[in-house]
Amino acid sequence: MSKSVRKIFLVAGARPNFMKIAPIVRAMQSRKNSRLEWRIVHTGQHYDHEMSQSFFDDLEIPPPDYFLEAGSGSHAVQTAKIMVDFEQVCLKDKPDIVLVVGDVNSTLACSVVAKKLLIEVAHVEAGLRSFDLTMPEEINRMVTDAITDYFFVTEDQGRKNLLKEGKSKERIFFVGHVMIDNLLYQLKQVKQMEPSIFETSRLKDKLGKYIFLTLHRPSNVDNLATLAKIVEALNSIAQSTPIVFPVHPRTRKMLEQFNLELSDRIFQLPPLGFKESLFLWKDAQLVMTDSGGLQEETTGLGVPCFTIRENTERPITIEEGTNILVGPGMEGIMAAYARFQMGERKSGRVPELWDGQASERIVEILERI
Ligand code: UD1
Numbered sequence: 001m002s003k004s005v006r007k008i009f010l011v012a013g014a015r016p017n018f019m020k021i022a023p024i025v026r027a028m029q030s031r032k033n034s035r036l037e038w039r040i041v042h043t044g045q046h047y048d049h050e051m052s053q054s055f056f057d058d059l060e061i062p063p064p065d066y067f068l069e070a071g072s073g074s075h076a077v078q079t080a081k082i083m084v085d086f087e088q089v090c091l092k093d094k095p096d097i098v099l100v101v102g103d104v105n106s107t108l109a110c111s112v113v114a115k116k117l118l119i120e121v122a123h124v125e126a127g128l129r130s131f132d133l134t135m136p137e138e139i140n141r142m143v144t145d146a147i148t149d150y151f152f153v154t155e156d157q158g159r160k161n162l163l164k165e166g167k168s169k170e171r172i173f174f175v176g177h178v179m180i181d182n183l184l185y186q187l188k189q190v191k192q193m194e195p196s197i198f199e200t201s202r203l204k205d206k207l208g209k210y211i212f213l214t215l216h217r218p219s220n221v222d223n224l225a226t227l228a229k230i231v232e233a234l235n236s237i238a239q240s241t242p243i244v245f246p247v248h249p250r251t252r253k254m255l256e257q258f259n260l261e262l263s264d265r266i267f268q269l270p271p272l273g274f275k276e277s278l279f280l281w282k283d284a285q286l287v288m289t290d291s292g293g294l295q296e297e298t299t300g301l302g303v304p305c306f307t308i309r310e311n312t313e314r315p316i317t318i319e320e321g322t323n324i325l326v327g328p329g330m331e332g333i334m335a336a337y338a339r340f341q342m343g344e345r346k347s348g349r350v351p352e353l354w355d356g357q358a359s360e361r362i363v364e365i366l367e368r369i
Contacts, residue, residue, distance in 0.1 A: 004035055005035050005036075005037050006035055006036055006037070006096040006097060006366075007036075007037045007038070007039070007093070007094065007095045007096050007097075008036050008037070008038045008039075008095060008096065008097045008098075008099055008122075008366065009038075009039050009040075009041050009089075009090070009093075009095040009097070009098045009099065009110075009114075010024060010025065010038055010039070010040050010041065010099050011041045011043065011086075011098060011099065011100045011101070011106060011107070011110045012040065012041070012042055012043070012061075012064075012101065012106070013042065013043035013044070013045035013046065013070065013082065013104055013105070013106025013107075013110075014045045014046045014051075014102075014104040014105075014106060015046050015051050015052070015055060015271075016102055016104065016291070016292065016293050017101050017102050017104060017106065017107075018052075018055040018056065018059055018061060018274075019055070019059060019178075019179055019182040019183075019274060019293065020101040020102055020124060020125065020178045020179055020182070021040070021061065021101060021178075022059035022060065022061050022182050022185075023178050023181035023182045023185065023358070023359040024099070024101075024124070024178060024359045024362060024363065025038070025040065025061055025062065026060075026185075026359065027359035027360050027362070027363040028363055031363060031367075034363075034367065035367060036363070036366060036367060039065040039066065039093065039095070040061065040062065040063075040064040040065050040066070041064060041065065041066045041068070041086070041089060041110070042064035042066065042067045042068065043068045043070045043082045043085070043086065043106040043109070043110065044067055044068045044069040044071055045070050045071075045072075045078065045082065045104060045105060045106045047069070047071055047072075048249065048271070050270055050271040050272070050273070051249070051271055054273040054274075055273065055274055057273075058186075058273045058274040058275050059182065059186070059274055066089050066093075068081075068082060068085040068086060068089070069085075070082045070085065070106070075105060075136060078105050079105045079108060079109045080109075082105065082106055082109035082110065083109045083110075083112065083113050086109060086110050086113045086114075087113050087117070090113060090114060090117050090119060091117070095114075095119055096119065096120065097120045097121070097122055097150075097366070098110055098111065098113075098114035098119050098120070098121055098122070099121075099122040099123075099124065099366075100121065100122070100123055100124070100144060101123075101124040101125055101178070102124070102125050102292075103125070103128070103137040103138075103140045103141045103144070103292070103313075104137070104140060105136070105140060107123075107140050107141075107144050108139070108140040108143050108144055111123065111143075111144045111147060111148065112143065112147065115147040120149045120150070121144075121147060121148045121149050121150070122148070122149065122150040122152065122366065123144050123145060123148040123150070123151055123152065124152045124178055124362065125152070125153075125154055125158075125177075125178075125179075126141075126144075126145055126148060126151035126152055126153055126158060126162065126172075127145065127151060127153050127157070127158025127159060127160075127161045127162040127172070128141055128154070128155075128157075128158050128161070128313040128314060129141065129142075129161045129313050130311045130312065130313035131311070132310070132311050134219060135217075135219065136218070137292070137313075138313070141313070145162065145165070145167070148171075149171060150171055150173065150365070150366075150369060151167060151171055151172045151173065152173050152175050152358075152362050152365075153172055153173065153174045153175065154175075154176065154177040154179075154296075154314075154316075154354075154358075155177075155314070155315070155316040155351060156174065156316070156352075157315050157316065158174075159172050159174055173361070173362075173365050174353065175353065175358045175361040175362050175365070176352075176353030176354050176355060176357060176358035176361065177296060177300075177351075177353070177354050177358050178358045178359050178362070179293055179296055179300075180296070180297070180300045180354040180355070180356060180358065181356050181357065181358050181359045183278070183297050183300050183301070184300075184356040185356070186274060186275060186278055187278065187282070187301070189275065190275050190278050190279050190282070193275075195279070198275075198276055198279045199276060200244070200269065200272070200276060200279065200280055201279075203244065203267060204279070204280060204283070207242050207244070207267075209241060209242075209285050210241060210242045210243065210244050210284055210285065211237065211238075211241050211242070211243045211244070211284060211285060211286045211287070211288055212243075212244050212245075212280050212281040212284035212286075212287045212288070213234065213243050213244065213245040213266075213287075213288045213289065214245075214246060214248070214287075214288075214289045214290070214291050214294060215230070215245075215248070215251050215288075215289070215290055215308065216248035216250050216251050216290065216291070217290040217308075217309065218250070219309075219328070220290050220308060220309075220328050221248075221250060221251045221254045221255075222250075222254060224258045226328050227254060227255070227258060227260060228258070228260060229328065229329060229330045230308060230328055230330075230333070231255075231260045231261075231262060232330055233330045233333040233334055233337075234262070234263070234266060234288075234333075235262065235263040235265075235266070236334065237333075237334075237337050238263045238265035238266050239263070239265060240341065241285060241286075242265045242266070242267065243265065243266045243267065243288075244267050244269065244280055244284070245262070245266050245267060245268050245269065246269045246270065246271050246272045246277060247268050247269065247270070247271070248271060249271070281294070281297075281298070281303065282301055282303065284303060285304070286303075286304045286305070286306065286340060287303055287304065287305045287306070288305075288306045288308060288326075288333075289305065289306075289307060289308065290307065290308045290309050290328075292312075292313065292314060295307050295312060295314050295317045295321075295323050296314055296317055296321075296354075298317075298321070298322055298323065299316075299317040299320070299321025299322050299323055299348055299350070299351065299354075300321075300350060300354055302322055302348055302350075303322060304322050304324075304340070304345060304346065305317070305321075305322050305323045305324065306323075306324055306326045306333070306336055306337075306340075307323055307324065307325050307326065308326060308327070308328050308333065309325060309327070309328065310325070310327050310328070311325070312325060316351045320348060320349055320350075320351050321348040321349070321350075321351065322346050322347075322348035323346075323348075324336055324346060
């Protein structure tokens, strides 16, 4: 006989996970007579205040029930540490379902631990594939989906990829995107706030027109030749349009190690909280990024986006949204920017079910299964 109450662990470890669990927590909290009892598990993959706590505060996520303090390290060390600690929590608190989001090391580590303890796994943002196995995230996505029981999919390509891999269609649920749920919720708040509350308000006013940049992929920042080319392109672009650049800790470290100088028209900031960052990029002329989430969020709000990568696991942002793949090479970035300067804009539309209701759909399905 199935239990009437089901205990579910919501796992988050790194910055891009936090915005995905925030709306799921909200949807769970708002349900009356729910049979789901939930716990938040923070693996501690990200731990700096700007990378972690500030997101819990900004996104209104309740304090985690478990904080595992995994910290940084090589992939093997980090993944192993999360697995060892997460196993203890599972053995102690015995969840029925472990829900993981996205594609970071915590996603892989916790899904593997759960499955081996015969706990069901639900994966939010399942089925995305870049087909680029040099990306750690691609390996995380493939391994997680190989053992997932319930696939929550953000775009049709995700469903197609999973079917091609032989997953049963009864277990695939096209629900839209929790990232967009969070974005729309936060946007409403940011619009109601006094601009002067934001620390970057004066900078924003002073610049008027600007590009918003994020950069942290190992394939872009860990290699001197690649990063030097990107920096050269950015320094050149900044001469015509200033660039606002919150710098990820990995990128800060590599810029220093390689001794690369950024133009003084590139305004470097520490990693920003979610609202502060949204306050800036929503009004940018252009976003340049190698992040997965920002490719989708810019499509969600119709802001032009250049993705500094060769490929994307989120093809709908290209097919329907405002995203353009420009690659990490100097020529690709400069050519795309020249076209942008000439007034060429990609008209985009918001993809199906990116309507702010994905978390509600997920929780409803979890109640049923
Ligand atoms: C991770 C995710 C990536 C995601 C990114 C968002 C994996 C494989 N990668 O990459 O998919 O897009 O988060 O940020 O899971 N560091 C700090 N403070 C922190 C965390 C990290 O200073 O709070 C530094 C450490 O020196 C660390 C480096 O940043 O070595 C990289 O951190 P890590 O968690 O290994 O990967 P990310 O590059 O952040």
